[in-house]
Amino acid sequence: MFSILLVVLLSFSCSVNKQQVNKNYINAEQVAFIEFIQTQDGKVISGDAPNGRRIDGPTYRFDTETKKLEIIRKENFLLDTVRVILGNGRILKGAAGTGLSMRINAIGKLPYSMYNLTIKEVNAEGLSINFDGKPVLIKEGKNWEATTSKIDTIKMEIPTIINYTTTYSIKYHGLIDKKNILQ
Secondary structure, eight states: OOHHHHHHHHHHHHEEEHHHHHTOOOTTTTTEEEEEEEEEEEEEEESOOOOOEEEEEEEEEEETTEEEEEEOOOOOGGGGOOOOOEEEEEEEEEEEEEEEEEEEEESSSSSEETEEEEEEEEEEEEEEETTEEEEEEEOOOOOEEEEEEEEEOOOOOOOOEEEEEEEEOOOOOOOOEEHHHHH
């Protein structure tokens, strides 16, 4: 009886320790940096496409070699409470429009969800996410992509049919020092 109780207690304590290690993987002087870029490209199948949307406004620059993140526009968050920084970008091409828009999301705790992405955990193995409900593990420095396609009709004098292809790209840059974040 005692040996069974001892095995159960040891198993439970190992499980708790593992959770604590994963929880504390990002130390107080660092943040995990992730980029989530959606590129939408529109190709006219028939008709004449109207002028597409125009977007612009990058809010940050990241140097992959020095691991320096420069925040160009004033963001409203305290770096002390941030564990993950998510660079959220959108690129429009072709009949979908033109331009690039980049924003910063400061994340204090995980899991964190936005659109069809849920960031579950950052640990020594990499970045654990769910994308469209499917689990994915992205190693540090690696890029992961998914593509969707949709045909849409724009009702005009002469209807225009456009094929929209959206590529979702997620890159896990790893941990960066908070001192390398310039605001």
